[in-house]
Amino acid sequence: MNNGSLFAEVLKQENRHNPYPLYAQLRETPVSIQDDGTYVVSTYAEVRSLLYDPRVSSDEEKNLTSKSGSGVSTSDAPSNQDSPAFLHLDPPDHDRLRSVVMNQFTPQRIYGMRLQVEELVKHFLDKCRERDQDKIDIVDDFAYPLPVTIICKLLGVPVEDEQYFQERSTVLASSLDPDHRYGAEDARRIKEAHSQLTDYMHKQIENRRQHRGNDLLSAMIASGDFEGGQISEEEIVSISILLLIAGHETTVNLITNGMLTLLRYPEQLERLRQYPDLAPRLVQELLRFEPPVQFRTRTTLADIEIAGTVIPKGVPLVLLFAAANRDPVQYNDPDRFDPDRQNNQHFGFGGSLHLCVGAPLARMEVEIALRTLVQRLQSPHLTEDVPEYRPGASLRGPRHLFVQTKVG
Numbered sequence: 395m396n397n398g399s400l401f402a403e404v405l406k407q408e409n410r411h412n413p414y415p416l417y418a419q420l421r422e423t424p425v426s427i428q429d430d431g432t433y434v435v436s437t438y439a440e441v442r443s444l445l446y447d448p449r450v451s452s453d454e455e456k457n458l459t460s461k462s463g464s465g466v467s468t469s470d471a472p473s474n475q476d477s478p479a480f481l482h483l484d485p486p487d488h489d490r491l492r493s494v495v496m497n498q499f500t501p502q503r504i505y506g507m508r509l510q511v512e513e514l515v516k517h518f519l520d521k522c523r524e525r526d527q528d529k530i531d532i533v534d535d536f537a538y539p540l541p542v543t544i545i546c547k548l549l550g551v552p553v554e555d556e557q558y559f560q561e562r563s564t565v566l567a568s569s570l571d572p573d574h575r576y577g578a579e580d581a582r583r584i585k586e587a588h589s590q591l592t593d594y595m596h597k598q599i600e601n602r603r604q605h606r607g608n609d610l611l612s613a614m615i616a617s618g619d620f621e622g623g624q625i626s627e628e629e630i631v632s633i634s635i636l637l638l639i640a641g642h643e644t645t646v647n648l649i650t651n652g653m654l655t656l657l658r659y660p661e662q663l664e665r666l667r668q669y670p671d672l673a674p675r676l677v678q679e680l681l682r683f684e685p686p687v688q689f690r691t692r693t694t695l696a697d698i699e700i701a702g703t704v705i706p707k708g709v710p711l712v713l714l715f716a717a718a719n720r721d722p723v724q725y726n727d728p729d730r731f732d733p734d735r736q737n738n739q740h741f742g743f744g745g746s747l748h749l750c751v752g753a754p755l756a757r758m759e760v761e762i763a764l765r766t767l768v769q770r771l772q773s774p775h776l777t778e779d780v781p782e783y784r785p786g787a788s789l790r791g792p793r794h795l796f797v798q799t800k801v802g
């Protein structure tokens with residue numbers, strides 16, 4: 395196949411279940427120019443170098459070719475133009491807003507949620523047990539509702555509004571996927587969900603100003619006040635919505651990809667059942683092996699020479715994290731799932747300035763979820779391998795994962 399059309403193949407739904415052979419072909423040319431003018435970077439050293447290069451921007455407004463034909467532009471996604479989420483900003487605005495969140499994502503706050511995560515995991519599995527069926531859907535019955543409920547608790551959104559929050563989050567999740575091609579109806583629904591959540595968050599902020607709590611929203615309001623109004627209410631709203639959409643489907647996919655991988659590697663499932671303390675290593679390897687965020691888009695602020703290619707200023711750039719994570723130059727036997735791997739410095743949470751803010755929370759949630767699943771699911775096995783996948787090529791994961799089992 396022509397190297398310039400490989401990324402278009404990655405975007406096709408028919409390749410969603412296994413894009414890894416295409417990634418291997420892409421790695422043969424570390425920086426490859428696609429037919430539509432997109433530059434795709436797929437090897438470990440080059441992804442790392444560009445991730446840390448200040449001449450590479452996350453602000454798509456700076457993309458001079460406006461839209462790439464492959465549909466990887468995030469500018470397709472309706473966003474709050476007055477206050478774009480910091481995921482799509484460069485320094486100094488990025489750093490100012492990110493620090494507001496980082497100051498609050500303390501180990502104490504995250505560790506303090508441990509019990510709540512354990513209780514929720516138990517709650518969703520108890521509900522499956524009560525249904526007394528011999529099949530569960532890891533996605534709908536378990537992985538989908540868990541992270542959104544946790545984010546509600548983190549922000550301090552009232553429990554009775556969780557359903558409202560969850561429905562809109564589901565619609566908004568697709569707006570984060572850089573390869574999503576929006577129809578008019580999708581765009582309308584995303585815009586509507588965004589505007590409803592924006593109004594909702596403004597009301598919550600108003601409420602918190604009267605009754606401060608121990609939650610993230612109250613803390614962000616306090617830091618806004620403390621820093622002399624440098625953080626506007628619009629920015630607090632945009633941060634809250636970013637946390638919701640960045641932390642939801644990603645976590646769903648890591649839990650689901652995790653269970654799928656364990657069922658494909660039953661000896662690892664058995665090991666985790668016997669030695670629950672292996673969960674952190676296992677999750678670390680999952681983030682390399684089946685990362686929920688397969689790639690992210692950037693643009694160049696100057697001509698950049700790398701691996702014998704000059705990437706011109708202002709072109710769309712794809713950093714293929716999932717391909718770099720399986721680069722044989724970096725990893726021995728990269729297509730093997732091996733939780734005992736040493737020096738496993740993958741791009742599952744990105745890297746550099748935009749390194750995932752929610753990584754410690756996500757790790758904790760997924761470790762608890764997988765540990766509990768392997769303990770409580772009796773003789774689990776897949777009803778079909780390969781499962782059906784959601785449309786996202788970047789935010790990649792199964793739509794459902796049906797497992798034949800009884801819940802103990």
Ligand code: HEM
Nearest residue numbers: 480481640641644645648687690743744748750751752756
């Ligand atoms: C397994 C689950 C998760 C995965 C795999 C994941 C992955 C990532 C990746 C790859 C990035 C970098 C994006 C880029 O370079 O453009 C990122 C950024 C981010 N993530 Fe996560 N994430 C997860 C969970 C969460 C959670 C639970 C939260 C918060 C509640 C969160 C909040 C964020 C935010 C705010 C950013 C933007 C950081 C910045 O631009 O400085 N993520 N995530």
